[in-house]
Structures are given as C-alpha cells and as structure tokens.
Amino acid sequence: MSTPTKPDTLSLYGETFTSRLLLGTARYPSPAVMEAAIRRAKPAMVTASLRRQNLKPGHHEGTGAADTGNGFWALLRQLGVPVLPNTAGCHSPQEAITTAHMAREVFATDWIKLELIGDDYTLQPDTLNLVQTAGTLIKDGFKVLPYCTEDLVLCQRLVDVGCQAVMPWAAPIGTGKGPVNPYALQVLRERLSVPLIVDAGLGRPSHACQVMEWGFDAVLLNTAVALSQDPVRMAGAFADAVDAGRAAYQSGAMAEQHAAQPSTPVLGTPFWHQS
Structure with a gap:
C-alpha cells in the first residue's frame, strides 16, 4: 500500500498556494475568455494594475476587451483568486511607492508586484533604483x-533588503522568446535559496516546463496565454507544463552522458560467433 504524498505547495511570505502558476489579466479578447482561462489554469494569483491617474475599482490598466470597468472587478471577486496588484508603467521610485500604497487601499492587500521600468524599449527594470x-x-x-x-x-x-522571493525575467516582457540566458538563470537558482518566480518572456509551455525543471518555484505569464489563438486551451497547457516541470525537478533527472548507453538489457541475448 503506497503512502499518500504530501501536497506540493508554493510558499510565499508565509502563505501557501496550491498552484505554481501566476496569470495576468490583460490583453484577452473578451472578459469571458479571460474568465475561462483563469478557471482552466487555476492560478495561485492573478495580476492586475491600475491607472495611476484614476485609481479606483473599474479602471484596469490592461488593454483589449477584458478592460470593461466595474465588471472586471466583479469578475475577479467572483473567481475568488487572490489578486496581485502591480506597479506596471512606473518609471520613478516615488511613482511606484505611491501606486503601491493606492493599490493596497483599493485591493485591501499587502501583496505587490514591484515593477520599476528603466527602459521603455525593452521594459527592462531600473536596476539602479529597484533595490531601494x-x-x-x-x-x-x-x-x-x-x-x-x-x-x-x-x-x-x-533578498538582503527583505524580499522573500524575487521574479527574474526569462526575456523582455511580451517577446515570448523563452529563457535567453539559461546559464545566468541556473546560476541564480543554485545560489539563492528564496523562492524564484520566472516572470516575463515565456512564450510556450515548454519554456515554463524547462525553468521548472531547473528548480524555479513558479512562473508568471500573461501574453503567451492571452494572445494565443485559443487562450483557454493554452492556459491549460501552461498549467500542465508547470506541473510536469515541477514533478521532473523533484524526481531528479538522469545525468547527461557523453557516449551512448544501451537501454535494452542484453542478459540472455544469443551470442553469434562468426569464424
């Protein structure tokens, strides 16, 4: 009789989540498609940003038909998935801090995805001011x-200033290129013990599976699902890929070999001797 396995949960800031996928809420073709995708993926959290010039429920900073005013907020409440507010589009520390405080009031949560943009072309984070x-x-x-x-x-x-998890990109936001610097990402995983969530740049479920196989704790994505031809089915594919990658990491992959190794046993195979 097998022993039941303990549920594999994601732990962030002392809270546990049963999913290792975080999903964005922008750029879907319709609110109905967004809802179906979220229900299919069953993410740990969904991200949402607010227009800083008018921070109140009903002003969602996404693009596309999913941005439908108060109905958007009602839908999020109906889904019952925790919301991760973010500071998307902020270019200065004070702008990000102010937005975070306003988002805390609107969403009634201490969670915040900190985005501080340093370059408008690549949307690369402002690494000089991000830590402070x-x-x-x-x-x-x-x-x-x-x-x-x-x-x-x-x-x-x-980590030194108190972040109990960090979210490195795989590639610039929205590019779908997948991990462009595998070496750096793997070194990062080897050196840091806090949860690491790959955020941005994933385009295919295989990309998500790959970083999970490397030992990353979760992935956050949006465009790869929202702009696919079938967002609901793609959401499911990413959820399955994350689970598969996590299971592979926990199982321990075989070591790579330089030479071929026979996989078929030869015991009992006739030996034919030619004179």
Whole structure:
C-alpha cells in the first residue's frame, strides 16, 4: 500500500498556494475568455494594475476587451483568486511607492508586484533604483515580489533588503522568446535559496516546463496565454507544463552522458560467433 504524498505547495511570505502558476489579466479578447482561462489554469494569483491617474475599482490598466470597468472587478471577486496588484508603467521610485500604497487601499492587500521600468524599449527594470524601492515598500509592510533581471548581484541585494522571493525575467516582457540566458538563470537558482518566480518572456509551455525543471518555484505569464489563438486551451497547457516541470525537478533527472548507453538489457541475448 503506497503512502499518500504530501501536497506540493508554493510558499510565499508565509502563505501557501496550491498552484505554481501566476496569470495576468490583460490583453484577452473578451472578459469571458479571460474568465475561462483563469478557471482552466487555476492560478495561485492573478495580476492586475491600475491607472495611476484614476485609481479606483473599474479602471484596469490592461488593454483589449477584458478592460470593461466595474465588471472586471466583479469578475475577479467572483473567481475568488487572490489578486496581485502591480506597479506596471512606473518609471520613478516615488511613482511606484505611491501606486503601491493606492493599490493596497483599493485591493485591501499587502501583496505587490514591484515593477520599476528603466527602459521603455525593452521594459527592462531600473536596476539602479529597484533595490531601494523594494526596501522602502518592505518597511511599509508590503509583501514585495520584485520584477527584475536575472542578474545575481541584483537579486541578492533584493533578498538582503527583505524580499522573500524575487521574479527574474526569462526575456523582455511580451517577446515570448523563452529563457535567453539559461546559464545566468541556473546560476541564480543554485545560489539563492528564496523562492524564484520566472516572470516575463515565456512564450510556450515548454519554456515554463524547462525553468521548472531547473528548480524555479513558479512562473508568471500573461501574453503567451492571452494572445494565443485559443487562450483557454493554452492556459491549460501552461498549467500542465508547470506541473510536469515541477514533478521532473523533484524526481531528479538522469545525468547527461557523453557516449551512448544501451537501454535494452542484453542478459540472455544469443551470442553469434562468426569464424
């Protein structure tokens, strides 16, 4: 009789989640499609940003038909999935801090995805100001999930100021290129013990499976699902890929070999001798 296995949960800031997939809410073709995709993926959290010039429920900073005012907020409440507010589009530390505080009032949550943009073309994080901004929000009682690059020193500094998880990108947001710097990401996983969530740049379920096989704790994505031809089915594919990658990591992959190794047993195979 087999012993039941303990549920594999994701732990962030002392809270546990049964899914290792986080999903965005922008750019879906319709609210109905977004709802169906979220229901299919069953994510740990869904991200949502607010227009900073008019921060109140009903002003969702997504694009596309899913941005439908108060109905958007009602839908999120109906789904019952925890919301991860973010500071998308912020270019200065004070702008990000102010947005985070307003989002906390609107969403009644201490969770915040910290985005501090340093370059408008690649949407690369402002690595020079990100650590200080994250530290300020941590002191203000936020549970900060910082969007960052795969730079080891940057990620270590974020941990040093109190971030209990960090979210390095795989590639620039929305590119779908997958991990463009596998070496750096794997070094990051080897060196840091806090949860690591790959955020941005994943385009295919195989990309998600790959980083999960490397030992990353979760993935966050949006465009790869929302802009696919069948977002609901793609959401399911990503959810399955995340589970498969996690299971593979926990199972321990075989070591690579330089030479071929026979996989078929030869015991009892006739030996034919030619004279």
